[in-house]
Amino acid sequence: MSPSPDRSSTRFPVAVDDALNAAGWHPGRWDIRQAEHWADVLREHTTPAGHTHAVFPAAVEVWAEFGTLDIAPTGPGRHIAPVTLRVDPLPALHAARTLSDLGRTLGTGICPLGTERDSRALVCTDTRGRVYSIDHTGDWYLGPDFDTALSALITGNQPTRLTLPADT
Numbered sequence: 001m002s003p004s005p006d007r008s009s010t011r012f013p014v015a016v017d018d019a020l021n022a023a024g025w026h027p028g029r030w031d032i033r034q035a036e037h038w039a040d041v042l043r044e045h046t047t048p049a050g051h052t053h054a055v056f057p058a059a060v061e062v063w064a065e066f067g068t069l070d071i072a073p074t075g076p077g078r079h080i081a082p083v084t085l086r087v088d089p090l091p092a093l094h095a096a097r098t099l100s101d102l103g104r105t106l107g108t109g110i111c112p113l114g115t116e117r118d119s120r121a122l123v124c125t126d127t128r129g130r131v132y133s134i135d136h137t138g139d140w141y142l143g144p145d146f147d148t149a150l151s152a153l154i155t156g157n158q159p160t161r162l163t164l165p166a167d168t
Contacts, residue, residue: 011147015075016154023069035063038089042111051096054109058129062113062146063089070117077156084117085153091115092122095134099124102132102139105164113146116153123149133159 011027012020039060042053066087073082092099092112099122103110108126115122121135123142131149133140140159142149152159 013151013155015073016151018074019071019154020069022074023071025066025069025071029066030064031067032060032064034067035060038063038067042089042093045093045096047094047096049097051100053093053096053099054103054111054127056109056111056127058125058127058146059089059111059113062125063087066146066150071150071154072117073154073156075155079158080156082156083119083121083153085114085123085150086117087114089113091120092124095122098122098134102134106162123153132162138162 039055042055046052068088070084070086072084076082089112092115095112099110099112102124103126106126108128110124110126110132113123113125113131116133116135119135121133121140123131123133125131125146129145131142131144131146133142133153139162141162142152142159151157
């Protein structure tokens with residue numbers, strides 16, 4: 001009997017690898033058809049006030065690799081409670097204005113990636129791949145890329161609150 005293949009990666013910390021493996025992710029996972037479908041749905045949606053979604057490669061790549069996964073923590077959080085991330089941008093379909101407002105403040109386009117399951121916070125990315133979370137308490141910076149943000153969410157690292165400079 002041959003040993004089962006090692007599905008863990010060295011790309012993520014062990015706790016994140018465990019959560020990804022439990023969710024069904026594996027290195028090389030790629031569903032571009034699903035990602036393109038989501039991109040089309042977002043591009044076609046316009047709010048009554050005329051707001052539209054920004055869609056760009058950083059988001060499409062995350063959707064293709066992690067789309068439809070519910071990535072749940074497998075242990076306690078380091079600083080705060082870890083969260084389960086659902087990678088599916090459609091719950092943010094009607095949040096085009098909210099995402100546009102954040103993008104305007106940051107000087108970039110913002111595109112939804114998914115939601116934090118318990119709080120329903122929107123997880124989104126900008127044109128450079130930086131990742132943010134928007135919830136009822138404010139806007140949060142999760143990291144310079146999706147891998148860092150995913151690690152922060154799954155391991156319970158404290159995110160950085162986005163604030164305006166005092167002189168604005």
